[in-house]
Amino acid sequence: MAKYKHIVVPTEGQPIKVKNKKLAVPDRPIIPVIEGDGIGRDISKATRRVVDAAVEKSFKGRKKIAWMDIYAGEKAYELYREWLPQETMDAISKYYVALKGPLTTPIGGGFRSLNVSMRQKMNLYACVRPVSYFKGVGSPVVHPERLNVVIFRENTEDVYAGIEWKKGTKDVKKVINWLNKNMGTSIRSDSGIGIKPMSVTGTKRLVRKAINYAIARKLPSVTLVHKGNIMKYTEGAFRDWGYQVAIKEFRNKIVTEDELWAKYKGKMPKGKILIKDRIADSIFQQVLTRPDEYSILATPNLNGDYLSDACAAQVGGLGMAPGANIGDYIGLFEATHGTAPKYADKDVINPGSLILSAVMMLEYLGWGKAANMIRDAIQKTIQKKTVTYDLHRQMKGARKVGTSEFATQIIKNMR
């Protein structure tokens, strides 16, 4: 076992391994967990209780998670005087699957964001965000149940790559002068500059993951979302490279939208996945007006960020929005919202986002029985109109409960 400075490895668990390019999950896997700052403390406790109860009820003691606390954010700073200690990333890399609460981004700590740093340093290139509706939750749209999508957002490139120069600096002047002199541009001297890199590598591995996910779950379509009509060599290339992966690597499993009309008269052949593409502004309309035509949305980084919040808003908001950052093997499962400091330690916030992220984690481990049990229990709890404040304000006649009580009710409603 690796020696850590502050991390205590549980003696009763075993590490997950990679064998034959697949995760081999023991019955007592060690799962690192970052509690998180602010409301992270409330929702992590609630989530661990719910997950432990579902695993116990599903597998009757045969399986159990050995949680291992690891540190980032404020707690890490207290312990290590560092916001993102190396041993935290070493532990996630070694144990492959981890759960994470939200983190405060330190001001002046040398990070743009701890989350972005973790994604980039561990090459967690796919941000996966499923958005679906729980019956009974209030919604701003008439038919929220028609939306059932999984967003695969590229996590390492695009304008989020962090390559920027501030207006007026020596560096930005160098960049502007070079571009204006050598590339025939006429950029104003009072500009800030950001770079938008998008590569074949980054795009293909993301789209490949999205198609494999669709195959594994027998989903009907993968839509490549892009703004290629304007940004041809980045967003347009994302679309082209996406189709290339689909056609070259999944030829027998997919049909493109062009082929659908040219070869199949618009009637989808059985058992195939439809690969289509939509321009970003159009998809923002379509997820509102024709949501049931979409299943997986594969997107570059920036558009995926916007689109996942826009979709989450239709099904109850941030308190119900799970997510995961996934690389070749590592899966870091996290609530998509922040630390909401005004609610911290008050036992009021909705733990749904982190609980649903843990549901994704259980599926990733292959423990689908426990995952389904939690999802069903959340549905039952909401239908009984026992909810936290955020859902309460969107529902008529509901009973408002706190974070820990909501978790208790979910556990009670497990079957």
Ligand code: NAP
């Ligand atoms: P935020 O923490 O996401 O909270 C914004 C609002 O969203 C809350 O005031 C609340 O709205 C609602 N909300 C968030 N989580 C909720 C939950 N579990 N249940 C119900 N409602 C929830 O965003 P922020 O206030 O802009 O950011 C605070 C800190 O979090 C910043 O330091 C930021 O850097 C950090 N952050 C971290 C992550 C991450 O770790 N992944 C992500 C985003 C932001 P109402 O007040 O309307 O109820």
